[in-house]
Amino acid sequence: MHSDIVTSSAEPKITPTLTATQYYEQAQQFIQLLEMEDLDRKLTAQPQIATEFEKAIATAIEAAYSQGSSDDAAHLFLQRVLYRINRLKLFWYDDLRRYTNERSPYLSQIRDRIEEVWQQWELSQFDLVAFQGIDIRQALLDRVAVDLEPPLSDDARYFRDRVGEAGYRRLLAIASLDGLVEASQLSRTLGGVANEVHSVLTRLLVEEYGGGRLARKHSSHFTTMLEAVEMQTQPEAYFDLVPWEVLANINHSFLLTERKRYFLRYIGGLLYGELSVPAGFRNYRAAGERLGLSANAMSYWDLHIKVDELHGRWMLDDVALPLISQYPDDAWEMVLGYDQQKFLSDRAGAAVTRSVREAEQMR
Numbered sequence: 001m002h003s004d005i006v007t008s009s010a011e012p013k014i015t016p017t018l019t020a021t022q023y024y025e026q027a028q029q030f031i032q033l034l035e036m037e038d039l040d041r042k043l044t045a046q047p048q049i050a051t052e053f054e055k056a057i058a059t060a061i062e063a064a065y066s067q068g069s070s071d072d073a074a075h076l077f078l079q080r081v082l083y084r085i086n087r088l089k090l091f092w093y094d095d096l097r098r099y100t101n102e103r104s105p106y107l108s109q110i111r112d113r114i115e116e117v118w119q120q121w122e123l124s125q126f127d128l129v130a131f132q133g134i135d136i137r138q139a140l141l142d143r144v145a146v147d148l149e150p151p152l153s154d155d156a157r158y159f160r161d162r163v164g165e166a167g168y169r170r171l172l173a174i175a176s177l178d179g180l181v182e183a184s185q186l187s188r189t190l191g192g193v194a195n196e197v198h199s200v201l202t203r204l205l206v207e208e209y210g211g212g213r214l215a216r217k218h219s220s221h222f223t224t225m226l227e228a229v230e231m232q233t234q235p236e237a238y239f240d241l242v243p244w245e246v247l248a249n250i251n252h253s254f255l256l257t258e259r260k261r262y263f264l265r266y267i268g269g270l271l272y273g274e275l276s277v278p279a280g281f282r283n284y285r286a287a288g289e290r291l292g293l294s295a296n297a298m299s300y301w302d303l304h305i306k307v308d309e310l311h312g313r314w315m316l317d318d319v320a321l322p323l324i325s326q327y328p329d330d331a332w333e334m335v336l337g338y339d340q341q342k343f344l345s346d347r348a349g350a351a352v353t354r355s356v357r358e359a360e361q362m363r
Contacts, residue, residue, distance in 0.1 A: 016059045023077035026056035030081055039101045057110065065121040072244065078114050079247035085111045086254040090184050092235065115255060126340065131332045136324050139335045144316055147276045147342070148309070155353045160283040163356060168287055170359035172231060173238035174352050178250055179222035179300065180235045183208035188257040189266065200318040204311055221300040228297035243351035249344045264323065264330055268337025271320050275312025276345070278305045
């Protein structure tokens with residue numbers, strides 16, 4: 001861990017802090033570094049240009065992940081930095097100069113510095129030993145049986161029965177960050193040797209991408225929803241509204257798909273994601289219907305309610321279960337990945353609900 005404050009062993013440790021405004025200013029400074037020509041060469045010659053940013057990183061890591069501390073502003077800053085680095089792994093059909101530092105050693109070092117502590121913090125919430133030696137097949141079957149039709153939570157009832165137009169628009173705004181580039185991380189897993197599991201994952205990606213037809217691509221349905229309620233359709237248009245918990249969910253997916261050693265954890269997480277979506281989206285659709293919105297304003301929810309239960313079945317029967325026999329010593333990582341994705345999704349969902357409630361109070 002990094003800290004700018006030195007304490008003696010006899011004194012209680014003081015966690016350093018910055019204000020939300022100060023973190024925001026440093027996040028904006030980081031965007032300038034991202035797009036600076038010859039960033040690494042300039043940093044070698046003038047390291048001071050990143051001094052304040054690096055101090056903010058050190059402070060945020062301490063404030064977010066030290067024992068007994070969980071500063072939301074620090075979390076948000078760190079997850080925004082990670083997201084800005086991770087998004088360079090995808091092509092956005094924008095100014096090519098924005099990718100000038102996509103292989104920068106400095107950016108890699110910043111990413112690794114944050115990820116190392118963040119991932120330790122995330123994994124500390126699970127008993128890793130408990131996953132080893134379990135009946136993996138039964139553990140997955142039991143989880144799937146519960147999460148296909150989970151009990152209706154208070155948050156789910158809120159969306160179904162009470163959320164208003166302002167809250168619904170806030171939901172769309174936050175969800176658009178991922179919805180407009182849906183399944184992009186999955187594409188990072190498809191290079192390499194072909195086999196039955198690989199073929200199923202490829203089929204899943206092809207369906208998500210509409211079989212190569214833009215109008216049928218799942219993200220196009222999200223665009224249609226935004227247009228139907230006269231909201232901006234540009235990717236990342238509502239970035240500043242996205243809670244850190246949602247960014248962490250996205251960054252976690254980037255991490256698992258970029259690290260092949262974590263492939264089994266990713267598969268477990270993808271299994272949860274695909275099979276759990278219909279239950280959640282039914283409440284969003286019910287909200288739109290209650291608000292009198294058009295079919296276009298609910299098309300993304302409708303599509304996923306229809307297809308993701310099938311995708312979940314593919315992930316269980318044709319991907320996860322076959323991998324148990326292929327990786328008998330490591331397959332427990334799929335169960336860890338499943339449970340961790342459920343935890344991350346629940347945490348992100350709670351953050352979205354808080355933001356939606358705030359939007360309702362502001363109207």
